[in-house]
Amino acid sequence: MTPHSSSRPILAGDPHFHYQNGVLHAEGVALDTLAAQLGTPLYVYSRAALRQAWQSYSDAIGSRPVLVCYGMKANSNLAVLKEFARLGAGFDIVSGGELKRVLAAGGDPSKVVFSGVGKQPWEIRDALLAGVKCFNAESQAELHCLSDVALSMGRRARVSLRVNPDVDAHTHPYISTGLKENKFGIAIESALDAYRLAASLPGLEVVGVDCHIGSQLTDISPYFDALEKLLDLIEQLDAAGISIQHLDLGGGLGIRYTDEIPPSPKALLDRVFDRLQARGMAHLHLILEPGRSLVGNAGVLLTTVQYLKHAEARNFAIVDAAMNDLLRPALYDAYHGLQPVSPRDGTPTEYDVVGPICESADWLARQRKLTLQAGDVLALESAGAYAMTMASNYNTRTRAAEVMVDGQRHYVVRERETLDDLLRGESTLP
Ligand SMILES: *Cc1c(COP(=O)(O)O)cnc(C)c1O
Numbered sequence: 001m002t003p004h005s006s007s008r009p010i011l012a013g014d015p016h017f018h019y020q021n022g023v024l025h026a027e028g029v030a031l032d033t034l035a036a037q038l039g040t041p042l043y044v045y046s047r048a049a050l051r052q053a054w055q056s057y058s059d060a061i062g063s064r065p066v067l068v069c070y071g072m073k074a075n076s077n078l079a080v081l082k083e084f085a086r087l088g089a090g091f092d093i094v095s096g097g098e099l100k101r102v103l104a105a106g107g108d109p110s111k112v113v114f115s116g117v118g119k120q121p122w123e124i125r126d127a128l129l130a131g132v133k134c135f136n137a138e139s140q141a142e143l144h145c146l147s148d149v150a151l152s153m154g155r156r157a158r159v160s161l162r163v164n165p166d167v168d169a170h171t172h173p174y175i176s177t178g179l180k181e182n183k184f185g186i187a188i189e190s191a192l193d194a195y196r197l198a199a200s201l202p203g204l205e206v207v208g209v210d211c212h213i214g215s216q217l218t219d220i221s222p223y224f225d226a227l228e229k230l231l232d233l234i235e236q237l238d239a240a241g242i243s244i245q246h247l248d249l250g251g252g253l254g255i256r257y258t259d260e261i262p263p264s265p266k267a268l269l270d271r272v273f274d275r276l277q278a279r280g281m282a283h284l285h286l287i288l289e290p291g292r293s294l295v296g297n298a299g300v301l302l303t304t305v306q307y308l309k310h311a312e313a314r315n316f317a318i319v320d321a322a323m324n325d326l327l328r329p330a331l332y333d334a335y336h337g338l339q340p341v342s343p344r345d346g347t348p349t350e351y352d353v354v355g356p357i358c359e360s361a362d363w364l365a366r367q368r369k370l371t372l373q374a375g376d377v378l379a380l381e382s383a384g385a386y387a388m389t390m391a392s393n394y395n396t397r398t399r400a401a402e403v404m405v406d407g408q409r410h411y412v413v414r415e416r417e418t419l420d421d422l423l424r425g426e427s428t429l430p
Contacts, residue, residue, distance in 0.1 A: 014297040016046040017379070024341045024379055026300070028408040031341045035302050035377045039416065041321035041400040042302040043388050044379075045075075047083060048406075049298035054087045057290065060266035064273060064286070067133075069113050071251040071291025072098055074385040079404050079413035080295065081105035090133065092251070092289035096123035099130060109133075113248065113287065115162065115212070117142075117183055124149045128157060136162045136210040136248065138185055140194055147203030159198055160208030160248055163191045163233065165226040169214030169252065172332050177214050185211065191233055192240065199242050206242055208287070209234055212250025215292060220263045220271065223249060227272060231279050248287035255296040257382050258335050262293070292385040299384025301326055301400075302341065303364075305376045306356070315351045317372055322355025323362040324397050326380060327390040330361040337381035338365045346371040353378070357395050388414075393422055 016027050024031045026046050035042060057068050069090035072081060076098060081091070082105040090111025091102045102112060109130040114123075117138045124146055127135070137143050137159050150157040164185030169177070177184045186194045198206050213226050227249070234244050249272065254262035265288075276282050303321035310316075328334035338353060348369035355362045364380060391399045398417035403410050 014046070014049050016049040016052070016298070017300060017381070019343075022342060024339060026405040026410075029405045029410050031300075031302060031379060032377055034403065034405075034410060035304065035341065038401055038403060038412065040302045040304045040377060041325045043299055043383060043400055043402040044302060044410075045077075045080065045295075045299040045384055045402065045404045045413075047404055049384075050080065050083050050295065051087070053294045053298060054084065054089070057265045057288070057294070058087075060264065060269045064269070066269065066286045066288060067111060067246075069111065069248075069287055069289050070294055071289045072101070073389055074291030075295040075299070075387075076101050076389055077402055077413055078105045079402075079411070081107060084294070090287075092291070093127075093132075096120070096126050099123070099126055099132070103130060113160075113210075113289070115210075115289070119145070121145065121149050124157070125153065128153055128155050132158075134158045134160050134207055134210075134246075134248075136160050137198070138162045140186075140197055143194065143198050143201060143204065147201035150203035156203055156205045158205050158207045160206075160210040160246070161186055161191060161194055161198065162210045162212065163188050163230060165211055165213065165229040167213055167222050167225040167229075169217055169222045170219060171214045171216050171252075171254075172334075177212055188229055188233065192236055195237055195242050196240065207244070208246040208248055209237075209244055210248035210250070210287075212289060213252060215252050216254040217252045218254040218260045218262050220268050223252075223268060224271065224275070227275055231275070231281060234281065234284070244284065246285040246287055248289065251289040251291045251293075253290055253293040255293055255382060255385070258337065265290075265293070296382050296385035299382075299387065301380040301383035301387060303378050303380065305372055305374050305378065308351075308372060308374055315349050317351040317353045317370065317378075319353055319355060319364065319378065321364060321380070321400070322357040322395070322397065323359065323364075324357060324392045324394045325355075325400055326364055326383060326387050327392075328386060329364055330359070331390075336365060336383065338368050338370075339379045339381065340370065340372070341377040341379055344371045344373070344376070357397070393417075396422055398422060 069092040071092045085107040094116040112132040115136040162185040303319040307318045323330040353365040401416035402414040
């Protein structure tokens with residue numbers, strides 16, 4: 001099929017982004033019109049796509065005791081958080097700033113789990129005041145700090161230990177977190193000792209076991225390598241008189257960027273519950289912390305071609321988005337689908353699509369066959385996760401606006417930064 005066919009979905013396959021009369025749409029909104037109205041670079045999200053991703057989890061769960069805590073570092077825009085809060089989500093936070101966002105979006109703090117290796121006392125205090133469900137503690141030193149802060153407030157902190165099960169998630173090394181050499185979690189061999197410490201500290205109440213083995217997993221077997229080890233640990237804890245109420249398997253389910261066929265939440269959950277049943281642990285409540293799989297393909301990044309440059313070895317399409325808007329290609333060598341919003345006829349040329357930033361790593365897509373002219377608007381796919389949340393002001397570039405499409409309507413859910421925003425707070429010496 002050519003890009004002109006009327007109902008062709010974009011490569012990453014979310015049907016809410018599709019061509020209609022030769023123009024890429026998000027739901028009922030034409031993206032060329034949106035780019036003309038609001039400028040580029042522009043992140044565009046589909047509300048229906050967010051809902052559908054949520055639905056795939058809620059259908060998979062059915063009536064089983066599972067709490068989905070959205071791993072909000074993937075996309076923490078208040079409108080996205082509000083949408084998930086309305087749908088009943090909890091949130092996995094990694095900072096006091098993320099807690100503030102959850103509360104601002106009307107999220108339920110009793111469904112919040114607090115992850116991260118470096119929680120500071122003020123962040124712990126804020127989370128205890130808000131009444132979060134659980135702290136996922138990552139070291140013995142952190143357990144002492146959690147207990148001290150809780151005691152100073154006359155409270156007890158509910159804790160899980162993030163256990164590092166030493167399994168290979170078979171994903172990019174930068175997003176693999178469950179191996180011995182990673183900074184995350186407590187080695188499974190030391191977990192029993194760490195739990196004994198947690199159980200002995202007066203400011204703590206042990207409630208769970210937690211892990212998060214990596215991101216963009218396209219195979220579920222690493223979850224099950226981890227699961228068996230965690231269930232062994234829960235048996236040992238039980239024998240030691242430490243009873244566990246919930247098991248948190250973290251996030252990590254992959255999405256389609258190009259031709260991946262990621263496992264579904266149902267495939268994961270059915271097998272997890274089979275194993276819980278088989279091992280006599282059906283009483284455990286389950287927590288999942290999906291980020292990318294709830295938002296990744298619910299967004300695109302629109303960018304305009306500034307110049308075409310035909311160098312000796314390569315053809316470059318220089319666009320107005322850059323690594324400060326979409327870091328994943330530079331950081332992980334990641335592939336993002338790329339589609340012209342209004343495809344042209346003509347013989348395609350192979351382009352490297354690059355930004356204006358003064359770094360050779362500032363590329364967004366490589367060796368793509370495209371028919372382009374300056375001024376054309378392109379859509380980078382799968383930009384709903386780890387795109388805006390990783391954006392920076394490098395080269396004193398303003399961060400782009402974010403728009404949520406809902407049917408025929410669109411809402412600007414974050415205004416484009418201004419240059420004055422960027423200079424605010426700075427001063428020179430007298
Ligand atoms: C990043 C992260 C998640 C979300 O991961 P995804 O791969 O986006 O699903 C969940 N839990 C923790 C602890 C994380 O650090």
